[in-house]
Amino acid sequence: MVSAAPAAWPRRALERLAAEWLLLAFALLALALAVLDPQPLEQYRRWLRLPTLAGLLGLMIAIQGIRDSGLVQRLAALLAARAHSLRGLGLLLVAATALASTVLTNDVSLFLLVPLTVAIGGISNLPVLRMVVLEALAVNAGSTLSPIGNPQNLLLWQYGHLPFLGFAAAMLPAAATMFALVAALAWCWLPRGRIAIEAAALDGHRVSPALAALSLLALAGMVLMMEHGHALLGALLLLAPFALLERRTLARLDWLLLATFAAIFLGLGHFAALPAVQHALDGLDFGRPAVVYLAGIAASQLISNVPATVLLVERAPDTVALAVAVNVGGFGVAIGSLANLIALRLARQPGGMRLLHLVSVPFLLLCAPLVYLVTRWLG
Template identity: 75%
Template sequence: MTPAIVASDWRAKLKSEWLLLLFAALGLMLAVLDPQPLAAYQRWLQWPTLAGLLGLLIAIQGIRDSGLVQHAAVAVVARAHSLRGLGLLLVSATALLSMVLTNDVSLFLIVPLTLAIGGMSNLPVARMAVLEALAVNAGSTLSPIGNPQNLLLWQHAGLPFLRFAAAMLPTAAVMFALVAALTLLWLPRGRVALVPAHIDGQVNSTRLGIGSLLALLGMVLLMEYHRAPLGAVLLLGLFALLARRSLARIDWLLLLTFAAIFLGLGHFAELPLVRHALDRFDFRDPLTMYAGGIVASQLISNVPATVLLLDRAHDAIALAVAANVGGFGLAIGSLANLIALRLAKQPQSLRLFHRVSVPFLLICAPLVYVAWRWLG
């Protein structure tokens, strides 16, 4: 390859990894302007979260390579009739799984399945990836274990599981109703059209598939009991010995991107200037808490926003509602949005996401506030 071609390839790669470069630059700038002890950087890096993400990436890559995803895609498409019906089925499955398996795990299961279905049919994959990102935010809102901010607030408030879920039900119901309506309106009419040449439901390796499914289950259990680093190390060792090719195909740059986001946003949220600005607001007022949580989520993502506002929140449910609604809008509002778009790898997906998600937030926010205040 000529130097010009190599340079062009690197420019294209850097352009596609702009999020990594942006937050790496933010982290470096803050480290220079506001140096902190090493312990602070280790805390911001969120090693357990990164370890959990790595374990999920390894297990799902094994499932993909085994051919089980393609086999499942054939089974789903064979029973589907309309594009809107298929889309609503995938969106509903995403929302339901996120209540039990958390938002990121459900995306790691559903988005590869959607890609496989899109490869053998006329299902619009880019639109489905956006819809699934919205659905995972809606579904995970209901469950105390559906996403990190709910888990944190549930434990902080000490509420019973069912009481927390009941308090979040009006919010989750409005969210999912809007996502379902958008699915039916946005997806094209017509029947599912198959591309026979692209249909391949053959399982390449049953052993790899079963082993990877067990690895996924084990990783989820270890994450539930706060042993994600142990699970990641075990899976790294097992796949290095038994499935090295799958290990090589993991999206390692996704891990680096999340590490950069955690460092940059974690440092930014703890700047004295940011904390002093927050002290000016009365977060005892429900509307102030609601609006503040949504705006903070748009700036630093909903999990760091929850941590930032936790000590100022007099009502854990109010903050939970705000942080979950704040997952819509900008892609950075929820890390699940970034995972969905990265897994889908569709051209112009970020632009498409914002064309839909920002208006969705503007419609959803007032409706949720009314439902939460009247029914919550």
């Protein structure tokens, strides 16, 4: 009987790893490309994008700490108790997610709002999976407006040397169109009934003030460090106090999510740099707005919108047109924007990937031509 537990551990580990199909698929892609097209070590370091991974780690630590403190559960109970209808609460969460993404970036917005949404769903009849899909769409729409709303905007804003407000004004027609579509979808898709709350949920949740304060300070500090380009230092500074004071929080982190993103960055970064891909791009006329728009969307669907931006930024003469394209490209398949994957991972709802595609792919097919017409008409 004593030897049964050690024997069972490898099997459980293998079963969990087998469920991580996205990690396995991109790890295999990265490995295959490394064998078929070996590159200098410096290239792999560049593709790995350590500052992005460090920023994600820091946010994960802070949000897990907020969850463990009980603060999210307390806020969820208060918010659910004061809402009048499921549709009203859902629209409030969607709007809050979009608004937060304009100033806190799309991933920070999701790290804040998705756990709150899941907590509300745990004590009420709020349809959590629908809400998470809507929030994934909302951060893509909201972050489009701001130069610091997402990594691709930040890159293009700095590359194009545009004023902050000038970039936001240029992106406003696209962002407004995208959010109007998300709001219309939320209005039609969310139920109109009243919120049914479990009575026990209103009795209050225990909150650890010390852990809540530490985690909130960690979140604010991490956002500031990311804003000033010191994500790696910020993550290291967070690891120390949590390792000393809250080891259980670190133990609960989704380390496989970090591994998944690392595999995605390596696999897609190498794929985008292949000579065949570069040769295909050489045959396109990026002086035409329609070519930039379609190329940005198509590349986002294949390699995600941040690598697509890196791939196309030196070829597209109009950085705003490329910004619109890659932001629209965040809709569609899940890999179009890494924020989609973060939202689904935070929610951990069965059937999440399937429902996201059932909604997001048709959404892209409707949104893409409409945004193009609006931006061309107002441009």
